[in-house]
Amino acid sequence: xxxxxxxxxxxxxxxxxxHLFPGDADEHGAVLLAGYANHGExxxxxxxxxxxxxxxxxxxDGSVGYRALAPTFIHRMITRARDERxxxxxxxxxxxxxxxxxxxxxxxxHERGYPALxxxxxxxxxxxLVHGRRxxxxxxxxxxxxRANLEHGAVVGTSILRVSPEPDSGDPASLESYxxxxxxxxxxxxxxxxxxxxxxxxxxxxGSLVAEYLARLGVGKFTLVDPDRVEESNLSRIVGAxxxxxxxxxxxxQVAARCIRKANPDAxxxxxxxxxxxxxxxxxxxxxxxxFLAADSMRARLVFNAIVHQYLIPxxxxxxxxxxxxxxxxxxxxxxxxxxxxxxxxxxxxxxxDPTLLAQEAKTxxxxxxxxxxxxxxxxxxxxxxxxxxxxxxxxxxxxxxxxRPEHEPLHYEHFHFLxxxxxxxxxxxxxxxxxxxxxxxxxxxxxTPLPCVDG
Numbered sequence: 001x002x003x004x005x006x007x008x009x010x011x012x013x014x015x016x017x018x019h020l021f022p023g024d025a026d027e028h029g030a031v032l033l034a035g036y037a038n039h040g041e042x043x044x045x046x047x048x049x050x051x052x053x054x055x056x057x058x059x060x061d062g063s064v065g066y067r068a069l070a071p072t073f074i075h076r077m078i079t080r081a082r083d084e085r086x087x088x089x090x091x092x093x094x095x096x097x098x099x100x101x102x103x104x105x106x107x108x109x110h111e112r113g114y115p116a117l118x119x120x121x122x123x124x125x126x127x128x129l130v131h132g133r134r135x136x137x138x139x140x141x142x143x144x145x146x147r148a149n150l151e152h153g154a155v156v157g158t159s160i161l162r163v164s165p166e167p168d169s170g171d172p173a174s175l176e177s178y179x180x181x182x183x184x185x186x187x188x189x190x191x192x193x194x195x196x197x198x199x200x201x202x203x204x205x206x207g208s209l210v211a212e213y214l215a216r217l218g219v220g221k222f223t224l225v226d227p228d229r230v231e232e233s234n235l236s237r238i239v240g241a242x243x244x245x246x247x248x249x250x251x252x253x254q255v256a257a258r259c260i261r262k263a264n265p266d267a268x269x270x271x272x273x274x275x276x277x278x279x280x281x282x283x284x285x286x287x288x289x290x291x292f293l294a295a296d297s298m299r300a301r302l303v304f305n306a307i308v309h310q311y312l313i314p315x316x317x318x319x320x321x322x323x324x325x326x327x328x329x330x331x332x333x334x335x336x337x338x339x340x341x342x343x344x345x346x347x348x349x350x351x352x353x354d355p356t357l358l359a360q361e362a363k364t365x366x367x368x369x370x371x372x373x374x375x376x377x378x379x380x381x382x383x384x385x386x387x388x389x390x391x392x393x394x395x396x397x398x399x400x401x402x403x404x405r406p407e408h409e410p411l412h413y414e415h416f417h418f419l420x421x422x423x424x425x426x427x428x429x430x431x432x433x434x435x436x437x438x439x440x441x442x443x444x445x446x447x448x449t450p451l452p453c454v455d456g
Contacts, residue, residue, distance in 0.1 A: 002148035004140055006034070006129065007312035008047040009342045009444075010157025010407060019052045020093040020131055027067045028093055029059040031077040033086040035446025036125060037311055039287045043148065045087055045140070046312045048444030051077060065105040067092070078120050085448040087140075088117060088126045099166045100132035102139060114141045137165040154289070156314050156342055159400040159407050162192070178218050189402045190218060196401065197221040199288035201276050201304055202295025203252040204228070205237030205381050206319055209390035210292050211256040212239045215263035217398065222260060223284055224253045225272040226295070237383045276300050279453040282307065286447075290397060291315035294390075296379075298358040302452050305340065305347040310442040310449060312342040314400070317352070318393045320385035330419060335389040337414040338428075339396060342444070344411045345428045346437035362454070388416055 008016075020028045031051045037044040053059035053069055062068035069090055081088040094100050102110075110128060117126045118141060127140035127148075138150035155161035168188050182190050196219050200207050203226040211222065229249040230241050238252065240259035253271045260267050272281045277299040285291060285307055293304040296319055308315045316339045323332040338352070339345055347353050392414060399405045412425040435441035442449050 002140075002142075002146055003042050003151040004138060004148040005042070005044045005151050006047065006136070006138060006153040007044060007342075008032075008153065008155055009312060010155055010161070011343070012047055012050050013155045013161075015052075016050055016091070017131070017133075020091070021133060025095050027095075028055070029053040029067065029069050030091040031069070031073070032089040032091055032129070033077070033081050033084065034089055035310070035444045035448055036087050037286050037446040042151070042287070043140075044287070044311065044446070045089070045138075046310070046444040046446045047089075048084075048086060048439065065103075065109060068109070074117075078117050078126070081124060081126075082121050085124060086445075087124055088121060089138075090128045091131065092128075093131045096132035096135065098132065098134050100130055100135040101137050101165060102128070102130055106130065107139070110139055110141070117141075118143055134163060135165055136163045154312075156312055157407050158339070158341065158409070158411050159403055159405065160290075160314055161403060161407075181217065185398075185402050185404060189404075192402055193218045194220040197223070197287060197289045198397075199223040199225065199285040199291045200256070201225045201285070201291065201293045201300055203238075203256040204234065204294065205383060205386040206390050207292065207294030208237075208239040208241070208252070208256055208259070209383075209387055210294055210318075210394060212259050212263065213390060213394040214397075215260040215267060217394075218264060219267070220264075221268045221270075222257075223270045223272065223288060224256050225274070225276045225281055225285070226252045226256075227273060227275050228252050230255060237381055237386060275454070276303050277452075277454045279451065279455050282451045282453050286311045286313070288313055290401060292393060292397075293317040294319065297361055298353055299361050299454070301347050301353050302358060305353065305436055306442060306451050308340045309342055309346065309437045310445050310451070312444055314342075315340050316393045316396065317347060318389040320381065320389050322380040322382070322385070333385065333418040335385050335392075335416045335418075337389055337392040337396065337416075339400075339411055339413070341411060343437050343439075344430065345413070346430065346434055348436045349431045349434050350413075350428050385418075392416075 030053050032047050033049040035046040035048055058070050058073035060070050078088050114126055123143055125140055125142045130137050136153045140148040153163040178190055198214055198219055200210055203224055229251050230245040232246045235241055241255050245255055251273045253273050257269045272284055274281045282303050291313055318337050320335040325331045410427050412427055415424045433440045
């Protein structure tokens with residue numbers, strides 16, 4: 001039996017739960033259409049559309065079970081799923097709380113109906129979800145005859161809510177090195193960190209700090225992405241880098257991996273010593289639970305932003321900047337912590353992806369030299385500014401990923417301006433028809449839509 005993760009944006013989850021549990025203790029239904037992400041033995045379903053079944057019209061008395069989706073509603077939804085290359089998910093609820101599962105009648109109905117739905121779906125999976133008030137289970141059918149049940153559901157808002165078929169009863173985390181933080185968020189929280197898969201794009205001054213912090217928190221799996229090697233000018237900023245590393249040109253990813261293993265020998269690390277804009281590298285990040293963008297190229301921003309919205313993976317863009325006026329006087333010294341969530345905080349909507357710079361980065365080195373694009377000097381960078389950005393981003397990850405603070409609206413970017421000793425919270429703007437973050441664009445489409453990669 002394969003395992004799957006179901007990801008859904010918080011606003012969509014709230015709408016679904018209000019429909020399923022209006023307070024009448026009765027059963028209700030819906031259909032979700034979800035993008036599919038293939039990760040071998042594991043997969044992710046990214047909920048793109050919610051279709052609430054109308055009582056007595058789309059959700060009616062069943063001929064075998066208590067209630068059922070109407071045939072006309074099913075046909076309309078499965079043909080839309082086929083045409084949009086999405087996974088069809090029939091949804092109903094049980095009057096339960098933290099534990100839920102399919103009844104024998106439910107499973108028998110799947111056996112009767114899903115082979116025919118698979119034929120209509122033409123290569124896409126079909127399946128079902130059943131919800132309790134604080135629980136969820138899945139039964140997913142694939143064209144090759146295999147099936148999957150639920151690993152967990154991830155409700156992605158500012159904070160991340162995890163739902164599963166039953167309460168977590170794993171073995172207690174016993175490592176003494178985590179004792180002080182377990183006293184805060186408990187054994188369950190530590191288990192969640194151990195199971196968490198983070199992606200870090202850019203392992204320079206900011207990303208190396210992020211890797212160090214996450215490793216010491218006990219995060220269990222890392223995908224590290226950076227094509228560059230350590231140079232002598234990096235030694236003042238990259239955690240764990242030595243002069244020997246700079247002399248022989250050790251990859252930044254390898255320095256970060258070495259630091260992670262020192263802090264957490266049990267961590268699993270996947271190293272991608274390549275550009276995140278390469279298709280295979282970008283795809284490796286789609287299995288992550290959380291993304292940190294610590295690279296400042298426009299191509300990295302473009303790909304990161306697309307993954308967040310297309311695969312419904314929470315992330316954050318972080319960094320620091322030092323600005324001077326034309327006379328060389330400091331005009332701003334700042335650090336940024338910009339959370340990006342499915343449908344919110346989009347870097348395109350907020351003009352944080354510069355089309356001109358993006359076009360320049362797409363050119364070869366020779367083309368840039370010919371057209372005088374290489375005249376810019378390297379940006380100033382100081383480890384203390386990087387540490388502010390990294391620490392706040394990792395604190396937010398810890399609080400939001402473990403559900404240690406309630407969902408809060410609206411989402412805010414966080415900017416620290418040190419000359420003014422100020423902290424600014426900026427509410428990101430949103431374009432209604434943005435091709436990146438809206439339901440008109442790549443939102444929740446999973447593998448059915450190409451990522452904006454140089455070879456994709």
